[in-house]
Amino acid sequence: MRRILRFLRPYRQSVIWILVLLFLQSLTTLYLPELMSKIVDNGVVKGNIPYIIHVGEFMMAVTVFSVVCSVAAGLLSSKASAGFGKIVRRKVFAHVETFMLKEFDTLGTSSLIVRTTNDIMQVQQFVNMLLRMMVMAPLMALGGIIMAIYTDARLSLILLVIMPVLGLAIYAVLGRSVGLFRAMQGKVDQLNRVLREHLTGVRVIRSFQRVRYEVHRFNEANIELTDISIHVYQIMAALMPLLMLIINFSTLAIIWFGGKLINDNAMQVGSLMAFIQYVTQIMFSVMMVSAMFFMVPRAQASARRINEVLDIEPTILDPAVPTLPTQSTGEVVFEDVSFQYPGAESMVLSHISFTLHPGQITAVIGGTGAGKTTLINLIPRFDDVTHGRVLVDGIDVRDMDQHVLRQKIGFVPQKAVLFSGTIADNIRYGDEDASDWAVEHAADVAQATEFIAEMPQGFDTIISQGGADLSGGQKQRLSIARALVRKPEIYIFDDSFSALDFKTDAKLRRALQNELDTSTVLIVAQRVSTVIDADQIIVLDEGQLVGIGTHRELMATCPIYQDIVRSQHAEEVIA
Structure with missing residues (x-):
């Protein structure tokens, strides 16, 4: 007391x-x-x-x-x-x-x-x-x-x-x-x-x-x-x-x-x-x-x-003397990264190495439990690596101030999270100083303008807590618009297109390619159609990196990727 x-x-x-x-x-x-x-x-x-x-x-x-x-x-x-x-x-x-x-x-x-x-x-x-x-x-x-x-x-x-x-x-x-x-x-x-x-x-x-x-x-x-x-x-x-x-x-x-x-x-x-x-x-x-x-x-x-x-002492703390990046390009490098949850018997990720280049779209694909979400959580430092390093602009994320690090990132989580308030307020959550034009432009790129226009008051329409009065696809598009309005150097989409139909998915990816031509983009997806046009595709299987390359290269060299493509193609034919 x-x-x-x-x-x-x-x-x-x-x-x-x-x-x-x-x-x-x-x-x-x-x-x-x-x-x-x-x-x-x-x-x-x-x-x-x-x-x-x-x-x-x-x-x-x-x-x-x-x-x-x-x-x-x-x-x-x-x-x-x-x-x-x-x-x-x-x-x-x-x-x-x-x-x-x-x-x-x-x-x-x-x-x-x-x-x-x-x-x-x-x-x-x-x-x-x-x-x-x-x-x-x-x-x-x-x-x-x-x-x-x-x-x-x-x-x-x-x-x-x-x-x-x-x-x-x-x-x-x-x-x-x-x-x-x-x-x-x-x-x-x-x-x-x-x-x-x-x-x-x-x-x-x-x-x-x-x-x-x-x-x-x-x-x-x-x-x-x-x-x-x-x-x-x-x-x-x-x-x-x-x-x-x-x-x-x-x-x-x-x-x-x-x-x-x-x-x-x-x-x-x-x-x-x-x-x-x-x-x-x-x-x-x-x-x-x-x-x-x-x-x-x-x-x-x-x-x-x-x-x-x-x-309770947080396990992830800022360094006593944070290192500031000398350049700000958004390049992300994984150097021999391994990760294990406290108390777990085995590694979730083992010896992962790759580079995310500015101006390129990198996709991560793999089965359930492959470690896709765990991998992207290491970039904004939601978790710290067990071994290896994650570098952003040449600096280990553990040596950076968390606020500075996350200011560089536009993160769209797997489960779309919205807050009570207007649609504009939810989009502006990414940048509270964003102009009306910036909000509308982000919604347009995210393919959300059409359903927003049908709302009673457009961007001023009040949505309920958690967006309970919106569909899954609508919530995902607003979450994407929220990340776009921030205009960060790095975009992370954690299976953020899963609730979209194929037509909207394709339109959104085309719009993103034009909008994010200088940014570093990382997309986690389950559908091959979402990642097929990526500049490089990373294939994970049980925490191991089993393939990296373009769609054509992986179809020629990666059996696991071939199995994923064949299984989804069969499902589409049946549908």
Whole structure:
């Protein structure tokens, strides 16, 4: 918890003012019973009306001052806690942005969402409570004890019985809840994961008639979360009635022994009333602390989960002194590259060497699991090579700043990813400063203009999250337009034409040849028709480079490429 509280440092001045205001409020609250005692003993008992009015007016002024301090402290604590939450969310999000796939798999997407939202909110609420209680509650308790002893030392002996009983009651309840709160946050993760999988795969679930199964999965996760929540809150619910019972018995004991002291003329009525108020303030302070402790277990569990995210060190980092390219042509060289995923038994890629030249189109083809996507992920440094080097403009990508490296690349992923917003906004995602003409030109090259023109508002048409209201081919063309508008030196298309029909595929490739005549282009594809016109074709098989050359050269020298061509030609004839 201490580690995460360091994010309160920008609000140090607010915290100091909160402490001062709460200190003043506590002093005024402790002073009010003393004034009331004087009114009763010197005013009411003696019938001194002017004294009652005079002291009463002073009590009113003290009360107003206390309220002002309380309101001001509440406003400042709310501002500081909200700012704290904003800083932590920003830090966690920025840190997660540095993660690679390995780091994401460590915690899971659903858990990261819960940690960034629910967990931070829990800690933020605790900070708000802490800022308001950390001075007031201890000061009220300590001040109440001192004033109670000052009022009547003999009657104060009751506190020697009350305080240990209160402490044991709080410890007994809260001690059992710490582990349960941690387990409850884990159940929230589980529920979030089931819900996210259902919403993401709703079409598959319905097509395979697995709705009942998914409902059963959700109900199981929901029941587990509900059961542990009920268990926790049943334990916590016992705390307040237990405290009230102790407070009421304490008040009864005070009145009993105090009445005897008054009867023996050893104590005045006003002093007894003041003593009861001081003891009540002590109990109230303990209740405030217990209310804060009510949040401590869950806040601790949440803080621990947030720190787990912040403690994860990204495996891919920028070099201490990045190397800047002296030339900027977009040439990419693979030198004896091998790659193995952590924990895997064998290499995914083995001893791959080739060069991507500017002004040429290079295609990568191979069967499923051949290592095509893994190979292209090494260029923007989504993964680091196990052996060998990947050079961009003559520099090892591990020696380059990641931002500089990726600024050179227009990447179109295998699965088209779009964001909620307009079509123009999605294309401009590649270059936020792109002009309207540049956006329209990129869409035209990507063969997207025709279907965009049929949209209700053209480029200003709002699309849903993930482009759920678009077809697979439309999403792919918008993804390609997004890369084109960036005008990078290197284009990477990871099987980005798979959802296009043959006619659109051919038109798009012709348009790309005219548009990208000076750029380095790498296309990963499954269809031979997509790669047949490439300047060089790289054939992968089980992570090995088994052929490289033009279509004609490979048809003469590469048996695996010949098999791919024959199998696809047969399928086309059957179709």
